[in-house]
Amino acid sequence: MEYNFREVEKNWQAYWAKNKTFKVENSSVKPKYYVLDMFPYPSGAGLHVGHPLGYIASDIFARYKRLKGFNVLHPMGYDSFGLPAEQYAIQTGQHPEITTKTNIARYREQLDKIGFSFDWDREVRTSDPAYYKWTQWIFIKLFNSWYNPETNKAENIETLIPKLNGFDKLSEKEQSDLLLEHRLAYLSDTMVNWCPQLGTVLANEEVKDGVSERGGYPVERKLMKQWSLRITAYADRLLNDLEGIDWTESIKEAQRNWIGKSEGTSLKFQVSGSDDIIEVFTTRPDTIFGVSFVTLAPEHELVSKITTPQQKTAVEEYTTFAKNRSERERMADVKKITGVFTGGYVIHPFTGKQIPIWIGDYVLAGYGTGAVMAVPGHDSRDYAFAKHFDLPIIEVVAGGDLSKESYDAKEGKLINSDFLNGLEVKAAVKKAISVIEEKGLGKGKTNFRLRDAIFGRQRYWGEPIPVYYENGIPKVLSETELPLVLPEVDKYLPTETGEPPLARAKDWKYKGVFEYEYSTMPGWAGSSWYFLRYMDAHNDQRFASKDAVNYWQNVDLYIGGAEHSTGHLLYVRFWTKFLYDLGLIPLTEPAKKLINQGMIQGVSSFVYRIGQSNKFVSHGLKNNHETTPLHVDVNIVNNNILDVEKFKEWREEYKNAEFILEDGKYICGSEVEKMSKSKWNVVSPDLMVEQYGADALRLYEMFLGPLELSKPWNTNGISGVSNFMRKLWRLYHNGDAINISDEKATKAELKALHKTIKKITYDIENFSFNTSVSNFMICVNELTELKCNKKDILEPLAIIIAPYAPHIAEELWNKLGNKESITYATFPEVNEEYLVESAFNYPVSFNGKTRFFQEYDLSLSKEDIEKEVLNHEQTQKFLEGKTPKKVIVVHNKIVNIVL
RNA sequence: GCCCAGUUGGCGGAAUCGGUAGACGCGCUGGUCUCAAACACCAGUAGGAAACUGUGCCGGUUCGACUCCGGCACUGGGUACCA
Known part of the structure; x- marks a missing residue:
């Protein structure tokens, strides 16, 4: 009898569910281990074979740790607030909650088929009021906190008030405004990324190349009153604490760049013939004698004041132009140099010379002071600007050739620089700062590229921000009034007056009187703390009990995609540090170790249609004809050979298709692309499970290559692991019957087994799952060769293979006479003696x-x-x-x- | 431009500390079984007739380099007028 995976897998999945095999308690004599996956957004398309890659890896690790005697927390849930369900609602009127429920059910069904060892009793959904009650609760904590630079942590806003002179004398509104400047969740006029098509603002992380990450719609800059979170207060800690966590260098580097710490100095320039001061930020104070002009951002507050009557028209034209230029245009032609002379001058602090003030949109209003001292000799952007407008270029660091390009390198000796002459750049920087500070012209300063995170979205399907307005003053709900449940609306679009969809809610007022905040939270709010909720998912008194958090501590292993490196992974670190500051949790980092699984790409197949006919030519012969390549469903192509009968059935229009074959076959072309419905290259895990079984899918996804690597999905190879499973089964059987001997194992048999135990242990600990699968194959090949059917060998073999192929392992374990699940067996120890x-x-x-x-x-x-x-x-x-x-x-x- | 990762047979990939390059699997070729096919099983499979040559390219260190060092090219990802 061949191995019947359909029956075996179904039986064991039912057994696990019935016996709650993977349920875990918040206490144990065993050491704890927390394995977390990035939870999915349940989209309507369901899972494709790329999604489970990380889940399979984490599941193997979780199962391995159980066998190694750990109390393992391995939960799963859904990041269920988000745009697609809302867009669908706008189009169909279907409530996002219903769509979300349907999608979750489908996801659950797909996940269950793969045999994951999740403790489903701890499932979380970010759109569940019992969950987002605590997301809102954390928001209130953020609102009620400020960052104390002296203690270097967040504190209750009450500790700030005594430090504010004359606070008592201010009106309520003035007090509120002043405190908003310090709160960690605050309302302010902010330049935001406004996406008209989506009708909402987007965080910097949600904008890619000037268009929205979701949907690809144009994004423009707009000044709006917005809720933001003061993540910049944590910039230094977010940067420094990267040292202590075991994350990949590329993620850490991406976060470092995103935080963008740069050390330099501020420097004041006196405006000629006025009391006004223009302050600039520079990382190269050593090049002060190379300044030949000053450039302001078009939005700079002094622009209109400085502009001379003669230049007024030109400047106004330019600022209007710069304002109307969308972010996208600005990015698209970075190389295009634009700017205008204001007519005004500043006085060089050392030489006393008159230096012209220009405006240019290469200077960003949001960074530093919105003004730069231009040193065209040693900054490529200033150089390009100077060349374009024919401004003087002064060489102050020797070593370059300024007739060709600027010399930006931070090495060489200073020249033409008065008291800095002869110094190396490094020494000159130090000297310049000390002289600048001495003369009171400025001081050493650190700037971060990181911006505060905009927290409001003008959307429906998100957590309501628990704020109401009393006389225009924002006030948070009290904690006992949570959750503030998302109200029903008649439509999911903004109102006619442009207010967010929540403004449509009928009779939705705080205490029946005060207007609520109509924005909702962004998609990343719920995911910024979910790892804590799994620890105690049903607690209605606290986001998670102190005991639970003290017990589980950090996530030990976190697996997910690298696309979250500067979004979710930064926010979750921020919220963790904040909760730590308030003494609510004992950890400063969410995850000790992070692994990024690679993307699984699709391999698209193409058929070649001749002209407009219904005739298709095989790949090898297509150059003899005028052809159009057309995507064809990869599920009717095997090893690039098209199943022509299925192709005819695939679509009505191909019913009478004709083919020009080569060697009697129709060969398709292929190309690696993103896996997507429109490219007909989606392979669903359901289909793989149906044809080859969950264990084969699990083994094959691991066998494909190193976890972190992106690789194309190719169904062809799965027959290899499928064969392996049959060989494994045969090892324990003789014909139909189980065939196990109690005889003592031979030296060769013991060696084959222990060699494998050693390798598998090493592989799992190093997340080298692809090589483990090879090693299992080698082991089974060797034992087959040895005709080994000894219990002493086959029992431990079942255990070491169980994390990878749990269904077949359970079945074999059971046939070996064990009554309990293999889940809590003991992983065998390697005995080096057998390997000598x-x-x-x-x-x-x-x-x-x-x-x-x-x-x-x-x-x-x-x-x-x-x-x-x-x-x-x-x-x-x-x-x-x-x-x-x-x-x-x-x-x-x-x-x-x-x- | 800057940062990160990578480049090994027809393909996915292996080589853990500088010590047999190509494990394991797919595919392919030949064979056994079969009326035939599929499955299964057996043998072969980096290139070359061979001498030899081969881990993106050029150079170096070493008894010995896929592995270390210097330079370059290409691919993928991130990021960007950040002063």
């Missing part, structure tokens, strides 16, 4: 090139081996009569003869 070799087959090489092999006993000394090798007849042949210069014998490795 007595001899080694030495490769004998000449000048590093292997020529022949000779086995020598390992007890032989180097000298003995050298003697033996030199006397070997093959050696004599390769020596060609010469005397070797040197013979190198590396014990248990190699013999090398140098000629």
Whole structure:
């Protein structure tokens, strides 16, 4: 009887569900281990084979840790607020909650088929009021907190008030405005990324190349009153704490760049003939004598004041132009240099010379002071600007050729620079700062590229922000009034007056009187703390009990996509630090170790239609015709060979299709692309499970290559692991019957097993899941060769394979006479004794090139081996009569003869 | 431009500390079984007739380099007028 995976897998999945095999308690005599996946957004398209890749890896690790005697928390849930359900609602009128529920049910069904060991009793959904009650609760905590630079942590806003002079004398409105400047969740007029098509603002992270990440709609800059979170207060800690966590260097580097710490100095320039001061920020104070103009951002507050009457028209034209230029245009032609002279001048603080003030949109209002001292000799942007407008270029650091390009390198000696002459750049920077500080012209300063995170979205399907307005003053709800439940609306669009959809809610007022905030929270709010909720998912008194958080602590292993590196992964670190500051949790980082699984790309197949006909030519012959490549469903193509009958059935229009074949087959072209419905290259895990079984899918996804690598999905290879499963099954059977012997295992059998235990242990601990699958294959091949059916070998083998292929492992374990699930068996220890070799087959090489092999006993000394090798007849042949210069014998490795 | 990762047979990939390059699998070729096919099983499979040559390219260190060092090219990802 062949292995019947359909029946076996169904039975064990039912067993696990019925017995709650993977339910975990918040206490145990065992050590704890927390394995977390980035939870999915349940989209309507369902899972494709790329999605489970990370889940399979984490599941293997979780199952391994259980076998190793750990109390393992391995939960799953849904990031269920978000745009697609809302867009669907706008189009169909279907409530997003209904869509979301349907999609979650479908996801659950797909996940269950793959045999994951999640503790479903801890499932969370961010759109569930019992969950978002606590998201709102954290928002209130953020609103009620400020960042104390002296203690370097967040504190209750009450500790700030005594520090504010004359606070008591202010009106309520003034007090509120002043405090908003310090609160960690605050309302302010902010330049936002406004997306008219989506009708909402977007965070910087949600804008890619000037268009929205979701949908690809144009985004423009707009000044709006907006809720933001003061993540910048945590910039330094977010940067420094990266040192202590085991995340990939690329993610850490991406976060470092995103935070963008740059150390420099501020410097004041007196405006000529006025009391006004223009303050600039520079990282190169050493180049102060190279300043030949100053550039302001078009939005700079002094622009209109400085502009002379003669330049007024030109400047106004330019600022209007700059304002109307969308972010996208600005990015699209970065190389296009635009700017205008204001007519005004500043006085150089050291030389006293008049320096012209220009406006240019290469200077950003939001960074530094919105003004730069332009040093065209040593900054490529200033150089381009100076060249374009024919402004002077002064060389102050020797080493470049300024006729060709600016010399930006931070090395060389200072010239033309008065008191800095002759110094190396590094020393000159120090000296310049000290002189600038001495003269009171400015001081050393650190700038961050990181911006505060805009927190409001003018959308429906998100957490309501728990705020109401009393006389225009924003006030938060009290904690006992939570959750503030998302109200029903008649439509999911903004109102006619442009207010967010929540303004449509009937009779939705705080205490029946005060207007609520109509924005909702962004998609990343719920995911910024979900790892804590899993620890105690049903607690209605606290986001998670103190005991639960103290017990589970950090996530030990977090697996998810690298696309979250500067979004979710930064926010979740921010919220963790904030909750730590308030003493609510004992950890400063969410996850100790992070692994990014690669993307699984699709391999699209193409057929080649001749002209407008219904005739298709095989790939190899297509150059003889005028053809159009058309995507064809990859599920009717096998090894690039098109199933022509299925193709005819695929679509009505191809019913009478004709083919020009090569060697009797229709060969398709192929290309690696993103896996997507429109490209007909989506392979669903359901189909794979149906055809090959969950275990085969799990093994194959791991076998495909290193977890972190992106790779194209190719169904062809799955037959290899499928064959392996059959071989494994046969090892335990003789015909239909289980066939296990109680005889003592032989040396060779023990060696095959223990070699595998050793390798698998090493592989799992190093997340090298692809090589484990190879090692299982080798092991089963060897044991098959040895005709091994000993219980002493096959029982431990079932255990080590269980994390990878849990269904077949359970079945075999059960057939071996065990009554309990294999889940809590004990992972076998490697016994090195079985691996000891007595001899080694030495490769004998000449000048590093292997020529022949000779086995020598390992007890032989180097000298003995050298003697033996030199006397070997093959050696004599390769020596060609010469005397070797040197013979190198590396014990248990190699013999090398140098000629 | 800057940062990160990568480049090994027809394909996915392996080589854990500088020591047999190509494990394992797919595909392909030949064979056994079969009326035939599928499945299964067996053998072969980096290139080359061979000498030899081969881990993106050029150079270096070493008895010995896919692995270390210097330079370059290409691919993928991130990021960008950040002063």
